[in-house]
Amino acid sequence: MTVWDRPEPPTRPAPLDRGRIVAAAIALADEGGLEAVSLRKVAALLDVGPMRLYGYISTKEELFDLMVDHVYAEILPEERPGDWREALHGLAHRTRQASLRHEWLADLLGGRPALGPNALAVTEATLAAFDGLTDLDTVMRAVETVSAYVTGAIRREIANLRAERATGLSDREWQHASGPHVTRMLATGRFPALATFVHEGTEVEPEASFATGLDWVLDAVAAKLDRPAGEPFRITP
Amino acid sequence: MTVWDRPEPPTRPAPLDRGRIVAAAIALADEGGLEAVSLRKVAALLDVGPMRLYGYISTKEELFDLMVDHVYAEILPEERPGDWREALHGLAHRTRQASLRHEWLADLLGGRPALGPNALAVTEATLAAFDGLTDLDTVMRAVETVSAYVTGAIRREIANLRAERATGLSDREWQHASGPHVTRMLATGRFPALATFVHEGTEVEPEASFATGLDWVLDAVAAKLDRPAGEPFRITP
DNA sequence: CTCATGTCGATACACTGTATTTTGGTGAGA
DNA sequence: TCTCACCAAAATACAGTGTATCGACATGAG
Secondary structure, eight states: OOTTTSOOOOOOOOOOOHHHHHHHHHHHHHHHOGGGOOHHHHHHHTTSOGGGGGGTOSSHHHHHHHHHHHHHHHHSOSSOOSSHHHHHHHHHHHHHHHHHHSTHHHHHTTTSOOOSHHHHHHHHHHHHTTTTTSOHHHHHHHHHHHHHHHHHHHHHHHHHHHHHHHHTSOHHHHHHHTOHHHHHHHHTTSOHHHHHHHHHOOOOOHHHHHHHHHHHHHHHHHHHHHSOOSOOOOOOO | OOTTTSOOOOOOOOOOOHHHHHHHHHHHHHHHOGGGOOHHHHHHHTTSOGGGGGGTOSSHHHHHHHHHHHHHHHHSOSSOOSSHHHHHHHHHHHHHHHHHHSTHHHHHTTTSOOOSHHHHHHHHHHHHTTTTTSOHHHHHHHHHHHHHHHHHHHHHHHHHHHHHHHHTSOHHHHHHHTOHHHHHHHHTTSOHHHHHHHHHOOOOOHHHHHHHHHHHHHHHHHHHHHSOOSOOOOOOO
16 A cells, blocks of 8 residues: 555645635736636636635625735835835836736726725835925825826826737837728828828837836926925824 | 598617717716616617627727717817917816716726827827927827826726715715725824825815826926927928 | 518527525534 | 534526627519
8 A cells, every 4th residue: 555556635725815816817817808807717717616706805896906906016115215206206117017017907007096905005105205395285296196197108008009919010100001090081181280290200119208208297296396385294103 | 631640650760870879878888887888788779689789880899989089079179279288288177077077988098099080189189289399209298198197187086086986985084084994004003104194184176186287297398398309390281 | 573682680609797596514412 | 323503615597798690571683
């Protein structure tokens, strides 16, 4: 009677928990986008009946929230930033990188308030970088303005990326060459400004355009911080 | 034999066309959000079998694209703006207003490239306002930066609005009072900056915060326009 | 009057999120 | 040791989804 005779005990599947569920969902989404995430497929990936999931989440939306918060962990700054500008700059670029790794994030960004622990930690770190600099309202405006830009810019970038992938052509090539619809539209002569841009514009790296747009917005914030409006806020410890 | 005896001829339903389909879809979405839009319901609203729609639309995504472009008609400026700043300012506020009238627009904004005729017309009008002002790249950066901000800000505003509606409390009230989860989080002491904001922050009108954020971004653009980088672009007529 | 054509409705399929019911195993009490 | 109660998990069920396919019918041509 050796090991080889004895059958392996039936490998009891690792006990279920939110972590495993979220990981499976993210794997599916990374592969095939958000629409590839179905509770049935997630459950199947975990060798479990679909209904089991409802012990850990109560709706599919909740699963999405968990996925988002899981990615916010990748967005957390690794070390305390030197100043507010570095903080916002880093936040923006890490959010962008995360969205390139997990394109589905672009579909969810800004879709609902992010209140998971990691998202809160990210906000905390960002706000902390403004400690003692200006009044509370200005800080709020600064953070929200930059976040809005970041959300919007990332969404556009991912949308263009997908469009390119779908047509096999880069954005500019496509317009130049013969995106049938747009070319026809431009040919009508009703869009002279647009036509000028399409014909004389040059291709720009997405990252570069993200970065310079971001710099502009950060400059704007800097300008406002120069003239503090009221009591500077201090974190009450 | 009077009119009253003669039965009405069976009112042949108005012939189908994209316009009617899109209008029906928008009606449904205005009422119950994007998820209330199903091809079957749209078809039912038009007294038609679901498959009829595929003569006019080849996929549900296409219907969404048409809906978006339909709303872009509401975003078109009514009169030629005085200068670029007025153009961008107006574009931003009209987009926001449209999103408040059609909340589902926030879910679609930035989700994919907007290439419908009305969207193109909006872009045309915007670009035209920069005629002769700076080089082409700067104009592009300006328009894209502002658009990104607008998309992001609107998405956040609508997301908060929905959250409020769902809980019956305004954002700040909610955090103050006892959004159970967040309050618990704050109580851990791990988020001192956030806690300061929640406790000492004052409620701000969404429109005001949208407007000031927008002004900041427009200021940033103005600063860049002051120092033109290269050949100013002229619309080639 | 017949036949071809092509449009429209009905049916069908594979799948979705989730509610409800059935099952099976495990503990306590007799 | 046997039985019963409980409770987690699986199976089934339901009402819907987007879309492909097929069949009938009306309309126009020959």
